[in-house]
Amino acid sequence: MLQATLNGDSVTGVAGWTDPEEPVLASATALAAELADPIRLTALQLLAAEGPHTMSRLVAALEVSAPRLGNHLARLRAAGLVEVEHAGRHAIYRIARPGLADVLAALSRYAGDALPTARPGREVTADDIAHTCYDHAAGRLGVALLGHLVERGALTAPDGRDEELALGPDPAALAALGIDPAALDTGRRKPATACLDRIHRLPHLGGALGARVLDRLVEQGLLAREEGTRVLVVTAAGRRDLPRMVPTFSV
Amino acid sequence: MLQATLNGDSVTGVAGWTDPEEPVLASATALAAELADPIRLTALQLLAAEGPHTMSRLVAALEVSAPRLGNHLARLRAAGLVEVEHAGRHAIYRIARPGLADVLAALSRYAGDALPTARPGREVTADDIAHTCYDHAAGRLGVALLGHLVERGALTAPDGRDEELALGPDPAALAALGIDPAALDTGRRKPATACLDRIHRLPHLGGALGARVLDRLVEQGLLAREEGTRVLVVTAAGRRDLPRMVPTFSV
DNA sequence: GTCACCCTTCACGAGATCGTGAAGGGTGAC
DNA sequence: GTCACCCTTCACGATCTCGTGAAGGGTGAC
Structure with missing residues (x-):
């Protein structure tokens, strides 16, 4: 069992500061990891500033191949940062939570x-x-x-x-x-x-x-x-x- | 030569949105990459909230080995996020730029x-x-x-x-x-x-x-x-x- | 129906990242 | 001087990430 002190109080059996299971910490590092790529970051910046974009509009704006962007968007979806809405054969991506713009x-x-x-x-x-x-x-x-x-x-x-x-x-x-x-x-x-x-x-x-x-x-x-x-x-x-x-x- | 359009204006010969050479983009993704690790992020959060810490105090607080933390701090130094001041055999780390607290x-x-x-x-x-x-x-x-x-x-x-x-x-x-x-x-x-x-x-x-x-x-x-x-x-x-x-x- | 098109997924190989263990330099106590 | 201590660096193996190429599902135009 872990034993640590926090400002004089002893906290026994509590996971350490850096425990990757700590929910807010895990969520923050996961978010940072998503932002740590030029394509993902630019896509999020475009979506946050200018509103929803279709996949193909993003492909044109970012000048990357569709599968490459698709892989990144799949990650962003899994991380809960963007949402998709399908309209016909177009996929419309948008920021999932408005607060992301602040970050x-x-x-x-x-x-x-x-x-x-x-x-x-x-x-x-x-x-x-x-x-x-x-x-x-x-x-x-x-x-x-x-x-x-x-x-x-x-x-x-x-x-x-x-x-x-x-x-x-x-x-x-x-x-x-x-x-x-x-x-x-x-x-x-x-x-x-x-x-x-x-x-x-x-x-x-x-x-x-x-x-x-x-x-x-x-x-x-x-x-x-x-x-x-x-x-x-x-x-x-x-x-x-x-x-x-x-x-x-x-x- | 690249050819793209930006809001109707054609911009010829300009690097794309996602060019990793773009200074602000490169700086932002590099920063995000530094934040995308539980130990680095927690160390920065501690330094930003509570002010300068010695290396050994960080080792105790984070409950990690000294070389492991040392490697991470070396990265943070190289990225320009923290600064060291040596006092005797102690190394005092601090946030390099106050603005990091906002991020x-x-x-x-x-x-x-x-x-x-x-x-x-x-x-x-x-x-x-x-x-x-x-x-x-x-x-x-x-x-x-x-x-x-x-x-x-x-x-x-x-x-x-x-x-x-x-x-x-x-x-x-x-x-x-x-x-x-x-x-x-x-x-x-x-x-x-x-x-x-x-x-x-x-x-x-x-x-x-x-x-x-x-x-x-x-x-x-x-x-x-x-x-x-x-x-x-x-x-x-x-x-x-x-x-x-x-x-x-x-x- | 047939086709072009938009999007998504998968698998593989190249490349980067991370933690450990060991070694070394510099400082202060004695 | 000798020693304990604080910090830093290095190298290696395990692990993860990323982009490409190929394949496949679904939609709308004709």
């Missing part, structure tokens, strides 16, 4: 912060800070923007269950950007979506709302589109005002 | 929530909800209590850099519990420490402050110590008032 976000944030800043060929570029993704802003700015709007209650956080983001209880943060969500002309587009940032591996704001926000920032002279590229240049005014408007964004 | 907390929270609730021999017990750890409260209540005090700005979050927790800018949440931190008689004890909860794998409040809080809750009739065991019984009054006092705590 993925924490992981990506740490991974981004922990990067040795000036790697060969990987120094911080203007592109890294802000660039367009279709017609909305991506990069550090796009990620910070979505985080800001979610934190202020203007939008609900992406949790991978749905394709679109719902408006939150308090539109003040959107109003502060000069946007009235009720007056948004969405056309046939989804009003607000999350879109996985390719560099930072965190969701940024897309959809009609994302496009409108970018237009406003350009109108206000805070950002400038660079002709022929996808780079968004932060103007002098933007360098002054953006960190005030979006507190988690710097430079 | 570990997110992982443990998801792992705890994702548990199939009624496992054989692992149903939710009174012990699970609240029990003593030395002279302070652990279990779900102890964890929620520390989280609440940190969120309200009464304490700083444990980040593994220090052995004790500093007081935060706003003591109101402590005052609401009937405690004046300035009047705390610490004796030779540390005023406030974090202590890793064995079941939930999240830090709870220890030290003189933790003991004082538990005393107050018992005085107020919200908790009752069970004679001869470490169980803390939530009284009828506690069931009514505790969720109001500590919003993240239920039942």
